[in-house]
Amino acid sequence: xxxxxxxxxxSLFSRVPLEYDILLGLLSFAQDRRWRGYVVGRARPSEGGRxxxxxxxxxxxxxxxxxxxxxxxxxxxxxxTLSM
Numbered sequence: 001x002x003x004x005x006x007x008x009x010x011s012l013f014s015r016v017p018l019e020y021d022i023l024l025g026l027l028s029f030a031q032d033r034r035w036r037g038y039v040v041g042r043a044r045p046s047e048g049g050r051x052x053x054x055x056x057x058x059x060x061x062x063x064x065x066x067x068x069x070x071x072x073x074x075x076x077x078x079x080x081t082l083s084m
Contacts (some may be wrong), residue, residue, distance in 0.1 A: 006080075013057075013081045021058050036064045045069055053077040 013020075024032050039061060045051055045068055053062040056077030066075045 010081050014083045021060065024060075032060070036061050040064050040068050045073060047072040049073040051075045055079055 028035075043051070043065075045065055047069070049069060050073060051062070051065045051069070053059070053065070053075065056062050056079045059077045062075050062077035069075065
């Protein structure tokens, strides 16, 4: 049962990476940028810090953390599907 659900979820998200970011912006009325900024601000990553973004999707949040660290830290994003 779990394997079937995992395969379904993986196949679902494997098909949408190109459209995902566009749809996220549209469906959230562009609030996704604000939400990511809020998360980065609350996390307050410091120079030399490390960030692990689990279920990173297309990596937008990981990219925001990387910009904040300005090359003085590590950001790793992992996701269930390779295409995301």
